[in-house]
Every structure is written in C-alpha cells, then in structure tokens.
Amino acid sequence: MPNLKRALGCLLATCVVLLTWAVSPAYAFDNPELLPDVETPIIDLADTLTSIQEQQLIANLDQLEAETGYKLRVLTQFDRTPGRAVKEFWHLDDKSVLLIADSRGGNLLGFNVGDAVYNLMPRTFWIELQTRYGNQFFVRDNGEDQSILQSLESVETCLRQGGCQVVPGLPREQWILTLITSALGGIVCGFAAQPRDGKVFAWQWALIFSPLWGILFIAFGIGPVVTRTSDWLPLARNILAFAIGALAAYLTPIINHSASDAT
Template structure:
C-alpha cells in the first residue's frame, strides 16, 4: 500500500514503503514523507526543507514545528532507539512534524535512508484529522517486521481516541516500546500486543 509524505504524491492506494521512497515525508498511514492521508485522494504538495534539519549530523529524534516531546523525553526516546539499534542493527528514527513544517524529502539524505534496515516513525496528526503515527520501512525488514505490524501499531497507538486519552507523547513511547519488545524479546511479530504498552 502506498502513502505519501509531506508534499509527495503517491498512488491512490499508497503504501508506506512507496511513500518513503517517492514522497517527502509524511510516512506511513498518511504521513510517509511529507504528504499525508486525509483521504486516499488527498494530495499534499511535496516539501523539501533542509533548513529544518539539525546542523549537527546523527540526531535520531528530530522535531519540526511545534515540539511534542520535551528535551528530556527526546533523550528517553533516543535511549530506546539506541538500545534497539545496538541489539538488532535496525535503525529507528523519529520525526515529529506539523505539515507543512517538515524537512520532507531532505530527511532521506540526513538519515541516509537509501540503504540498511530502518524504520522511520513520523508523528503528525494533520490537525487532528489523521492517525498520529506513520511509518516508513526499508524493504529488508519484511521478514522481521511485516507491514501489517506497523499498520496495527499505528491503529492501536495512533488513533484519535487513544491519543486523546493518553496524549501524543505517550502514544510515541508506546509505539517505540512495542517495537523494542517485538525486535528484542519476540524476534518477530505481527501484532503490537495488548495493554497500554503493547506487549506488557
């Protein structure tokens, strides 16, 4: 299935992966690299704003627009991401944005998304009109984390009801912790599990 990211156009039935490769940056479910998913037919203009990227390389959590996470929460998210990467080699990256305030396609070069195993989680609810969580996933991860897994994570933790009751920050951490359990404790999974923290 193809989706588009901030400012990228995608097929009428877009896939998250396609979006990552061809769109700016809205990732998955409507986000996938710049364009989003207000509706299957909605098309947002592509965005490419390297000026919104950090001046120093290697930052794994990037906030564009109104920040969702505090500086302390960003450090916590980075810590979870570091644990996953050190134990699995899979790069998890987190972008919070407020389309059209997004680096869009420029993020691909910054995070070197042309190679390796990675998951980019883009957080943007498009003014409360869309699922909060969107994912861009490398093709090589299919055997470990099938696309249905990310659909379920987005559906479980990113839906409007969950976000309203738990908050955007908690939705982000629940999704990250679900991925951590999936990759490190389970080794393979198709479902984010049950309970607020996924498998917990």
C-alpha cells in the same frame, strides 16, 4: 467599463492568492534547512516531546541500533517538514524504521519501513500499531507524546525478540471485545446442544454449529489473547465467559419447562 472589470478581476485574484497563502501550511517536500546541525535520531519540529523524554528516547534508540543493527528514527511535524531530506540525513536503508507524527491527518502516526524490517514484522503489524496508538481517541486520552513513545516501545520489543506477527499487549478495549465474542460462542454452543429427541446433550447439533461457535470462541475470543500477552487472567476470563454462556443457553429450556410445570 472594461477598466473597471479588469480592476475587479485583479482585486479578486489578489484576494484569492492572499487567502490561499493565509490558510495553507508552510509545507516543504524537500527542505534540508529544517534539519539539525548535529546527528540525532529525533527531529521534533512539533515540540511533542519534552527534553527529558527526548534524551531518554535518544539513549534507547542508540542502544537498540548498537544491539540489533536496526535504526529507529522519529520525525514530528505540523506546519513544517524537511520532507525527503531526512532520507539522506539519516541514511535510511532496508533496516530502518521512520516514525512520522503529524497531527494534521486523521491518524497521528505514519511509518516508513525498510524491506528487511518487513521480514520480521508484516504490514498487518504496522497497520495494527498505527490503529492502536495513533487513533484520535488514544491521542486524546494519553497525549501525542505517549502515542509516539508507546508505539516505539512495541517496535523495540519486537526487534529485540526477532520479530512479531501482531502488536504486543492487549488493550482493555480489545480484551472486552474478545470477552464478548467468547460469551457469544458459548451461547451458540449451548443453544445447539439443548436436549432434543430424548437426548440430554445434542452433541450432533453442537458439532454442526461448531464452525460458528468455534470461530467466535477460538478465533476471536482466544486467538487475539494468546498471541498478544502471556497473562493467564484474560484467557481464564474468556474461557469462563464461554462456559457461562454455554451453560445459560443450555439450561434455559429446562428452567422454563420446570417453571411451567410448577404453575
């Protein structure tokens, strides 16, 4: 009986080890054997980029380093990674940015940023960059390759112009959000300015509510647009949305009063 229990215990332990080995990815934290034999700014272990994309990207990264002195390096991985060995391979320093693309996490992109680069682009920039291009919806609609290429394009643009506080460009989803907040700000302003106490325009109430509609319109409606794009069209649309919302809210009691008088 003891021998049977011992045999069952050994069998169970063996099964656990085999299952663990079968489902665990071959992940190495420091595996220089995965590094290429030649110097290259891209290590595409996950085969995310096509050969043409990789060649064009290598040329862009080399040109950027020659012009600005900043290094951009790309590592894609899935079940294999060289880990910390890339630091010595690429001689990463304070003027380096390492993009790590790994589809096993909730967000495809990760960034290892040098201190000198943080002086040009703060941590909030990298959080926004990761959120915009690395989220699962963007990757699903555009592909992992475009997630990498477009995020690097934003970084290159900012390094060439001496830094950025926010990620350049205004995605349609973000613009729609600014449009909605602009309209809401107009509604609040128009509601506050409705005729009261015999006054055609209650500017005192509009002034009292100005922190609310000002935040909605200026901080959330105008600010994200002017800091991310020089295109005047989304700005004009947001201003128009504010005006329409304010006018609609302001005229609502007048229209209702006229309708009740007519009946």
